[in-house]
């Protein structure tokens with residue numbers, strides 16, 4: 001076997017040896033790679049400028065804007081990976097659901113899903129539904145060169161929560177009512193969402209994404225038993241569907257300390273942890289054959305520089321003996337974060353871990 005045979009055909013070759021992909025594969029790295037969830041977005045003045053007067057979902061359908069916004073944090077912070085600028089509800093919009101993203105609120109669905117009849121609105125996603133994604137990923141990989149692009153999608157449970165509640169929810173009461181009260185309908189809903197999610201990730205990988213992340217942001221609302229029985233099978237279906245491409249698959253949720261083992265079992269190569277569990281303990285729960293990502297509390301960035309560095313140091317110390325660590329926050333960048341604090345944090349992690 002030549003060296004080239006070890007590079008999965010779908011990964012843009014320029015990115016294959018990047019620190020980010022090496023860490024995902026648990027190989028030695030020149031420095032610990034860093035990127036931030038929600039690095040593209042409201043914390044950047046240049047983002048607010050290009051988004052002026054353009055709705056969130058409209059901007060997601062414009063390859064020129066997607067490319068510019070995705071590149072902004074790479075240029076400004078020198079992060080080790082780009083994340084494709086979009087939103088978890090874009091594939092649902094693409095199959096014709098009536099929904100919008102309200103500023104300061106999040107995704108809002110016009111007619112919430114409550115009955116079996118509602119499932120008819122979830123048709124399969126065809127690649128042609130999201131030509132703008134294919135176009136934007138192509139433009140991005142050309143611009144990014146050796147910096148990998150991370151594609152992403154919402155996991156079936158988190159998408160189902162928006163569809164069933166009709167919008168953001170603290171308690172997920174309608175969602176859980178369906179999960180407990182109509183288990184067959186629930187299983188069918190998650191299964192259809194898994195197919196849509198898998199199709200959406202495939203589009204991004206085939207267009208040139210070097211890794212994918214499945215965001216199950218609200219899975220932490222579930223008891224471990226319920227996660228295993230009613231959610232894990234659908235997320236596992238997504239990971240299985242994209243496994244043949246050989247790109248690293250990342251799995252992430254918030255408040256998932258008790259679920260890390262199960263989320264790992266769903267099939268990802270890298271599992272993200274928020275700030276509530278130290279990374280060495282998170283890794284024990286995730287298992288030795290996976291890399292970990294996270295886990296600095298995004299609120300720490302509001303503290304003075306020395307405090308940010310002390311907390312980053314704590315994360316790095318906990319990760320020292322782990323097989324693979326991708327430095328990230330425990331959840332997305334908060335909108336009022338000082339962008340310079342993020343740039344300094346990238347520099348700090350790179351300096352401290354240079355080998």
Ligand SMILES: Cc1c2[nH]c(c1CCC(=O)O)Cc1[nH]c(c(CCC(=O)O)c1C)Cc1[nH]c(c(CCC(=O)O)c1C)Cc1[nH]c(c(C)c1CCC(=O)O)C2
Nearest residue numbers: 037038039040041085086087088103104105106215217332
């Ligand atoms: C749950 C979830 C959503 N969207 C997403 C998740 C999973 C990640 C997480 O847990 O945070 C994923 C997402 N949404 C966005 C990205 C872009 C890439 C990145 O930089 O990470 C990603 C990866 C852009 C966005 N998605 C959204 C914005 C803000 C919209 C704006 O700037 O007008 C951005 C930049 C809107 C959105 N969309 C959603 C929420 C909760 C919000 C915020 C509502 C608000 O406070 O305004 C749903």
